[in-house]
Amino acid sequence: MVFWLLLIGGVSPTQAQTIYKVTGLVTDANTGEPIPFASVALVGRRVGVLTDEQGRYTLNAKLLTDSMAVSSLGYKTLRRAIDPERLTQAVDFKLESAGNALQEVTVRAGENPAWRVLRQLRKNRGLNDRKRLAAYEYDSYVKTEIALSHVTERMRKNPLIKRINEAMSKQDSIVDDDGHRLLPLLASESVSRYYFRSSPERKREDIRKTRIKGVAVDDAGLSSQLLGGTNLVSQNFYDNYIPILGKDFASPVGDNWRGWYEFFLADTTQIGDHICYEIQFDPKRKEDLAFIGKAWIDTTTFALCQIETRIGDQANLNYVRGLTIEQELETTTDSTAGNSGTAGWLPVSIKLTANLTGVGKQSLGMRAQVTLRNSNIIVNRPHPALFYEQPIEPSDTVATTNEAYWHAVQRNLAGPDSLSKEDQKSRQIIDKLRAVPAVKMAEAVGEVAITGFYKVGGLDLGPYPYLFAVNSIEGLRTRIGFRTNDQFSRSWIFRGYVAYGTLDGQFKYGAEADYLFSRQHWTVAGVRVADDIERLGLTPELIGGNRIFYALSRFGRVRGGYESFQKEVFFKTEPVKGVLITAMLGSRTFDPYFNFLYKAQPELGDQSPLRSEINDAFWSIEARLARKEKYIMDGNERITLGTKRAPILTIRYTHGAKSLGGDYNYDRITIRAQQTFRLGTLGRTTYLLSAGYTPSTLPAPLLFPHIGNPTPLLTTNTFNRMNYYEFVSDQFVAIHVQHRFEGLLFNRIPGIRKLNWRLIGNVDALWGTQSKANQSLETNRLLPNGQRSVRFGTLDPKIPYMELGYGIDNIFKLIRIQAIHRLNYLGDGLNGIPINSFALKASATISF
Known part of the structure; x- marks a missing residue:
């Protein structure tokens, strides 16, 4: 529903916002002298000011927290409680001397002084990075807010928006810190316990409680997995690249910091109990996927204490007006017996704000904000490996109402980040919005569009x-x-x-x-039966579950069509996380609609009787290995969230048996591996490697018909210049490699870089062969209708079939156009179907 409204857009009328005012004086506790240029800020919010030359300050805010903090170099940070309900109040601060001495900083002639600090940070990474910990766990509070924003006068004419505005009163308005009017769509709070173990690497998250108000949000179980815990805000800036929105942003404190950024050492300042270097950074090239911001690095341990980053508006990124990440880290205490020393740094506060937009200048925007607080941290006390098998475990009472529980959370865990008056108002607006009939209809349409x-x-x-x-x-x-x-x-x-x-x-x-x-070990047993028309080489199993491609294959002229009656019984289970075992017993028939005959008794040569139908009966066993794969449960469906670039390997053995009612005894083994990995500044590479082998003598439909795609639609993981069932093998190896250069080339070409185009390339290769015994099953005899049987091509085992592609992605943020060259096996095609060695193909993809 969020994406549906993102396209059609709207917001409610405006209202003047309440402004809170806090004034005061900051002085030295010993001398009484005013302290100029001290930092005065609300605790838990990025709202603050500096004192003037007389030590006085005035802070204005649309929302107060329950306390304020003042810090200044050479003084201890002081916090004082304030009344978050009072419109005006005066709060004075008297700061005491900190008595801290900074480490000596040696700057080489001609060198940026920030470089020395960053070298020390990378040198000490092994002592400070959370990855050094054997295990850690903590309570996590997450607040997620999603709202529509950036409404133009043109959008207000939309019929749906008119009806929404008619249902909203003048009081139903919220304005963000930048003055943009917002229409809340979702407000949620979630509490979980997060567990991590480094060796073997395991994660687990127990979702304890969730409360959600939202448009098109009815399933608290699914929502708690998507919105709860650390799924959305788990960035570790010690890593070289930070994955956000499916892209990899270069970390300003990663190994290649000098290649991506310009730095400026601003000053030293106090962050909590730590004296820190403040380093400002900007991308060397504004179009690159890099951040603008500040980092505060401890002067003693050279650990990252705090970081504030944002993405520039010129970065090669779609649908993003702005994105900021704010993260605070604290040292942890070793929890092992007899050890009370420090043991690395963990984030205690994270805030991610994203302002998204649709296609075009007149499109509606969406603001998403995620706030996280961690506490009750325990480190270096790993649980047994089996404890971590379930990655996300919602409590049975995750969505039940318990106001006493939430009051305790606000008091002990969430603090100033718990639901404010503005958040409560958002919930009221959402309830009113969901009662609008036009919104209910849009919810239903959006659900169909997204889920199918x-x-x-x-x-x-x-x-x-x-x-x-x-x-x-x-x-x-x-x-x-x-x-x-x-x-x-x-x-x-x-x-x-x-x-x-x-x-x-x-x-x-x-x-x-x-x-x-x-559900925990995903153990399912089932039976299925189907009587339908299929196309040779285009079964759902062979095309990897590509629903759209499979649906489009039923349009137009159906080459290689056949009627199939299938019966299957299966059992699957995941005994160990990441290892899925599937056993199957089944049968299927092949009754072609095209001219196809094969020799039923090839040993008789041309005297052999001919057949067109095939009865296949088999059993199979399959193992799927997907290390670090993440899942969420959507009711009775398990949805994968990917493997963080670890390979997915599938191995299947199939045995055909006459004793089960089939026409042939045979053996077959197939292997499939796929992975996406990062190549730094060069972009991302994705590959699919598949192989198959059957030593048995079988008619072509029971071998390996290779997947061609002669349509104008570009489809990855197929051979886009091969005709349907043009080649069949009994043993083969196929590789599909696709590389996205992102903005590596186009970001550096004046004029073109403003278009945000992205270069993409692919290589597809196929090695295959077919035994003489299998080839002997084909016939050249004329059929009763005077035509000959369809023939299947065979590859030369010494010469792989090759395709090469290159193209431009992200045209108008949607379109990909790619040139595909077929490099060999040219000439006259089989069965009267011509071969075209070159084609331009297109596809549409929504991606950041």
Whole structure:
């Protein structure tokens, strides 16, 4: 729903905001002399001022916390309580001398003095980085707020916005610190206990309590996993790159700090109990994915104490008006028996604010703000490895109302970051907004657009990409499908669909029933049956679950179409985190709609009887290894969040058996590996490596038909200049490599760099062969209709099939255009299908 409203936009009327005023005097506690240029700030907010030459200050704010702090070089930081409800008040401070001496700083002639500090920070990283800790755990409070912003007069004419404004009163208005009017969409609080162990690396998060108010937010279980804990704000600036919004930003204190940034050593200042160097930094190139900001580094340990960063408006990043990260770190005490020394630094306060926008200058904006506080920290007390197996564990009472619990959280954990009067007002506006009929309709449309399903009680109807298709076999194909959700049952899951073609006049169907034994070890058993038309080489299994590509394959002329009746029984379980085992018993039929015959008894040569149908019966066992993969639970569905660039490896063994009702005994093994990894300034590389081998003699449809894509649509992990089922192998190795250069080249070309284009390239290669025994199953005899059977190509094992691509991504922030060259196996195509060695293809992707 957030993304739906992001596109169509709107906000409520304005209202004057309350301004709080605090004044006072800051003096030396011993002499009574005023202290000029002391820093006066609200605790828990980035709101502060400096005292004037007479030590006086005036601080104005739209929201107060419960205390203020004053610091000045050479003095101890002093905090005093204030009344957050009073509009005006006077608070004086008397500071005592700190008596701290700074370490000597040696500056080389001609060298930036900030460099020496940064070299020491990297040198001492092993002592200060949280990665040195054997284990740590802490209580975490997270507040997440999402609101619409940046509304233009043009957007106010939108019919939905008009209805929203009619339902809102003049009092229903909130303004942020920059004066932008906001319309709240979500306000949530979450409390969790986070656990980390370094060897072996394991993580776990127990979501204890969540309370959420939001537009299109009904599932507190899913929301608590997405919005709770440290998922959104776990950046470690000691790393060389900081992943944000799917991009890698160079850290200002990473190993390559000199290559990315310009630095300025401003001064020393006191942060809490630490005297720190203040270092300011800016990107060398404004278009690069780098930060602007300040870092405070302890003068004694050279640890990072505090950092404030923001992304410049010229960075090569889509849909982002601004993004800031503020992080405070504190030393920890070793919790092992008999050890009370310091043991590294952990973040105790993090704030991330993102101001996003749609496409075009007139698009609506969205502000998302995440505030986190950590406390009750315990370090170097690891739990047994099995303790960490469940990565995110919501409590059974995560969403139940308990006001006493939240009062305790505000008092002991959240502090000034707990829900303020403005936050409470946001919740009231959200309740009123959800009651607007037009918003309810937009919620339903947005849910369908994002998930593909329309929820009706315990049923989800869809997915919508499969509703209609038009092709040469079925004519107009219509399909209606459903799946049950956790409102129907938390153990039983049913799926099914019915389709009908107006040209062939045939009904098709599919049905599946699963039983979920365990969510923690993801143990599921099920049975499925389907009678439908498929296309050779384009089954959901072979194309890796690409729903859109599979749906589009049902349009147009269906080359390689066949009717298939499938029955399967399966069992899958995850005995160890990251290792998923699947066992399957099944059968399927192959009844082609195209001209295809094979020799049923190849030993008889041309005298062999010919067949077109194939009955296949098999059992298989598969192991999927995905180290560090993260999941969240959406009712009865498990959604992967990726593996943090660790490879995903899948190995499957299949045995076909006549004893199970099939036509052939055979063995097959397939391997698949995929990974994304970073190459520093060069960008990101993604690869998919697959291989297969069967030593058995089988007709071509039971071997490995390689996935071609002669359509104008660019689809990764296929061969985009290969025709459908052009080549078939009984043993093969295929590699698809794609590299995103991001702004490496275009960011450095005047004029073009303003377009935010990104260079992209790919290489696809296929080594394969087919035995003489398998080739002998093909026939050259004429069919009864006077035509010949479709033939499948065979690769030379010494010459790989090759494709090379290059193109421009991020055109208008959406479009990718790529040139694809087929480098070999040119000439006349098989079965009268021409071969084109070059094509321009396009695709659309929404990415930051």
